[in-house]
Amino acid sequence: MRLQELPRPECYDLALWVDPAKDRFRGEASLELEIAPGTRSIELHAVDLELGTCTARDSSGEVRVARIRPNPERETLTLVLDRPLSGSSASLDLAWEGPLRTDLRGLYLARSGKRRYAATQLEAADARRFFPCFDEPDKKARFRVRVTTPVKNQVVSNGAAVRTEKRARLKTVYFAETPKLSTYLVALVVGELEASRPVHAGSTPIRVWCVPGKKKLAGFALEVAAEVLGRLEEYFGLPYPYGKLDLLAVPDFEFGAMENAGAVTFRETLLLVDPKTITLGEKKRVAEVITHELAHMWYGDLVTMAWWDDLWLNEAFATWMAFEIVDGWKPEWKMWLDFESHRAPAFALDALENTHPIYVPVANASEATENFDVITYEKGASVVRMLESWLGPAVFRRGVRQYIRRHRERNARAADLWRALEQAAKKAVIPIVTPWLTQPGFPLVAAQRVDRAGQSHLLVEQERFFANPKVGPDARAETRPIPLVLRVRPEKGRDRIVRALVEKKREEVPLGPASDVRWVYANADESSFVRALHDGAILRALGQELRRLAPAERMGLLGHQWAGVRADRAPLADWLDLVTRLGDEPEPDVLGAAHGPLTWLTDHAVPALANEHAGRFRAWLAGIFSPAFAKAGWSPEKGETDERRQRRAVLISMLGNLAEDAAVVEGARQRIGPYLKNRASLEPNLAGPVVDLAAQHGEPALYDAYLRTMKSARTPQERTRFEMALGAFRDPALIDRTLALSLSADVPTQDVVPLLARMLGNPSARERTWEFIRERWADLSPRVSPGLASRLVSALPALQKPLYRRQVASFFATHPLPTAARALKQALERFELDADLRARVVLDLRAYLRG
Ligand SMILES: [Zn+2]
Secondary structure (H helix, E strand, O other): OOOOOOOEEEEEEEEEEOOOOOOEEEEEEEEEEEOOOOOOEEEEEOOOOEEEEEEEEEOOEEEEEEEEEEEHHHOEEEEEEOOOOOOOEEEEEEEEEEEOEOOOOEEEEEEEOOEEEEEEEOOOOOHHHOOOEOOOOOOOEEEEEEEEEEOOOEEEEOOOEEEEEEEOOEEEEEEOOOOOEOHHHOOEEEEOOEEOOOEEEOOEEEEEEEOOOOHHHOHHHHHHHHHHHHHHHHHHOOOOOOOOEEEEEEOOOOOOEEOOOOEEEEEHHHOOOOOOOOOHHHHHHHHHHHHHHHHHHHEOOOEEEOOHHHHHHHHHHHHHHHHHHHHHHOHHHOHHHHHHHHHHHHHHHHOOOOOOOOOOOOOOHHHHHHOOOHHHHHHHHHHHHHHHHHHOHHHHHHHHHHHHHHHOOEEEOHHHHHHHHHHHHOOOOHHHHHHHHHOOOOEEEEEEEEEEOOEEEEEEEEEEOOOOOOOOHHHHOOOOOEEEEEEEEOOOOOOEEEEEEEOOOEEEEEEEEHHHOOEEEOOHHHOOOOEEEEOHHHHHHHHHOHHHOOHHHHHHHHHHHHHHHHOOOOOHHHHHHHHHOOOOOOOHHHHHHHHHHHHHHHHHHHHHOOHHHHHHHHHHHHHHHHHHHHHHOOOOOOOOOHHHHHHHHHHHHHHHHHOOOHHHHHHHHHHHHHHHHOHHHOOHHHHHHHHHHHHHOOOHHHHHHHHHHHHOOOOHHHHHHHHHHHHHOOOHHHHHHHHHHOOOOOOOHHHHHHHHHHHHHOOOOHHHHHHHHHHOHHHHHHHOOOOOHHHHHHOHHHHOOHHHHHHHHHHHHHOOOHHHHHHHHHHHHHHHHHHHHHHHHHHHHHHHHHO
């Protein structure tokens, strides 16, 4: 499916006529090409574009294009020339017209109220829907862009605007020529926009662009960008490569953000912020996403993967880097705890039989799109982090710098990075890292303490971890080199960190004199991507001194033990015992690590219990968390720390959603009215749980109030919060209203899938939502963009029942979603795993509650 090595573009001169008020746009391009002598035909990508005149030219003059042959499966056109081209360079002039798309890719229409915008999203392979091009990441070229549009519009592209010509009601904006870029990194946004005043990071001017009226929300993004740009320059040892930096909030946007060189596009929620009402979680996420995109300016944009099979390296690296850089800037934010929660879904997905290795061969564009998942991002980042920890930060950075310098403005493969790291480390990296990339899944490390002749050892046994207990021993029998980091708690003094490279199925790691080893934790700081299950004796010791573990380890321990329960490798009672120790847990993220599994139990297992036992489960939860909430109260004390504020929010969610604590539910209901009138009436971190809880118990009048608040929201976060809460109501009539709304212009395309996923999570709405998806698919499917399709499919196992599993399988067999093919297999597997687990866990839960 690949294009030939030659012709290869050197430069694209693009003239575009874009008026977002119109449904079509047009363009003219002049391409400078390097060619093989004797070239008779030129194949280039184009989808849904209507080509007008095109001519080629070589040193002996013009060459007519005799005919244009479409190759629909390859998404290309072949221009067959009248005579062979001579020499090694040629030029090609093309004119075309295309639709302003409505599916969030290519050059597409984004609406904000009555205003219309044209914006691009070209990754993975949608530049071909914008202009005819050689749409592969290693066909890098320079771009000279000029855009003609009505004078009221602003135009932003990768290069700085260097000149504007006005003629009557139109203007043409000329942009500076870019350095060499892959086609997927080209950007254009056209429409009525306003820009912040530039701030500077060194000599780089940084601006935020947004729809009119929202400029006042740009301050935080500018602060983050200026701060982290300097830190990234320092890390890479190279100045920012693209001259100016524009950050654009696009009112309808498929992904979180996109790293177009010099013109990064974002969802509004991830860029525009009111510091007075934002929650700390939202703020950290904004900082993380901005940093992720800016890390790509070097890692991805300046040095680009040669082909989509190495996409993971771009994303894994940028993901890891964002946490690293933001943590360096704001250590008090404890970013690595967020990382721990972000990677929980990667562990869950990677425990399935239908997971995939980080590295997968990619044949075409939809396979490339399919790879934008938690394996690529979060597992990939975990492997990068493991490698950094094993090599040491200074060595790792030296290797990365070398790699970036060596390949800048060109393309590279993962192997080039390993080579650079090996040179920096003066040891072999490839044998360690390769199994992590090419083998799917991850190890289960069973840890057992063995004392012998006065010395203590940790006996570790590895096998591949599967969520499904029925997977046979052959599939599990797999080893890989694990850079393992152990925390040893001595009888006296400070903890010791022991490092070991575990390569065999069974290995013993020496821990020192037995008399001085109180306990050991097998994944210190959660630095390895493994599940660690400790033997009973260690587990009891860890439970008794839970707070002596680092917060990330407490999160890890809860995650590992729960995974053990799912896989039938650890008793539920042990996990529940750990939860009983969380009443005085100070870290909101640790409570968060228990929240997910507790939600699963509440949703899947508790409904199968008799009322009496369900009541006991809720009382058990309330018994653990009510005292902490009683102490914390609804209102913060003066000068209260961020942790305490966030912890209060998690406690409200635990008690209100899971324990159905009447007082907490009533507290939320009392507070929603005042909050709708005055946003300052609630501590910002409580907005999420209060808005959500009130909706769950809300009447039609409250629904109407949410709808009004959503439409007149003052910040993007507020808009999303109320929009998503529309999916939390339980009244069937209100559920139907929200479903109908998902087909209307009131819900932007970007939010349709998240809203439906939210409704599938709502026990009162899920079955009706599934019916709606099937019945209204013809209207709905154009609003399920390719990049979000897998998210919709992944939310379906919430339907639980075998009947729905069959329906899901047959529905998508006849209504295929190519970018969610793998997600569908995973969803079907999860339906079954959940059913098995429900059957097992209900018995154990009943026994525990009786005990
Ligand atoms: Zn990225």
